[in-house]
Amino acid sequence: MDKTAMDDPQELGTAFWTQIHGFTVSEEPPGPDSPLARVRAFTAEYPSVKLTEEHVAAAVEGRPLLP
Incomplete structure (x- = not known):
């Protein structure tokens, strides 16, 4: 964020x-090997499968996401 945005409390x-939680807010697409990219690829391939906490945990841990 630029310095002018820091005038806004929000x-x-x-x-x-x-920063505290170690996140980065970006408008760029996530890296292809990131958990978010893996979840997005899964939901694109299996649009009818409900995404669960187990899917997200598998993506974070690097395990395969199964329908």
């Missing part, structure tokens, strides 16, 4: 929260 709070 933007400042968001920047602080993401």
Whole structure:
């Protein structure tokens, strides 16, 4: 975020929260090997399968996502 956005309390709070929790807010697509990209690929391939916490955990741990 640029310095001008830090004048907005909402933007400042968001920047602080993401930094504390180790997140990065980006408008770029996630890297292909990231958990988010793996979940997105799974949901694109299996649109009728309900995404569960187990799917997300598997993506984070690097395990295969199974329908």
